[in-house]
Amino acid sequence: MNRNLAYALxxxxxxxAAAGQAFAETPTLETTPFVSVKTRADVQAELAQHKANGVNTYSIQYNPLKSFKSTAQREQVVAEYIASRDVVAATTGEDSGSAYFAQARTPHSVSRTLAGTPVNTAR
Structure with missing residues (x-):
């Protein structure tokens, strides 16, 4: 019995001890007053026009791309993808692209200061 009690304690x-304390964050107080650029009548007119168009953006049947027409040809899109996939793979890799960006620098655009190099060489 004592063993079970000791274990429970x-x-x-x-x-x-693991629970610790939780602190609530203070609310963000927005002090900038809101100034509307439209009147209530303008907003109601826009809503009425939206309803008259028969578009319900919350509907399952809503398809914003129904009337979309691309101007790019398939070959152009494939060429852009192939050109960018190496960069995307390099920048989204394990090192988040740091090796890619380190190699992409040109030696003329980087000023190098080595440790131990005197700042003021004039004596």
């Missing part, structure tokens, strides 16, 4: 103490 250890578990309780560990749980209480």
């Amino acid at each position: 250890v578990v309780f103490a560990a749980t209480a």
Whole structure:
């Protein structure tokens, strides 16, 4: 019986220690007053026009790309993809592109200061 009680006390103490404290963040107070550029009548007129168009953006049947027509040819899109995939693979890799960006620098655009190089060489 004592063993079970001791075990329960250890578990309780560990749980209480791990719980820690939680602090609530203070709310963000926006002090900038809102100034509308439209009147209430303008907003109601826009809403009425939207409803008259029969477009319900919350509907399952809403398709914003129904009337979309691309101006690019398939070959152009494929060529852009192939040209950019190496850059995308390099910048989204394990090192987040740091090796790619380090190699992409030109030696003329980077000023190098080495450790131990005197700043003021005039004596």
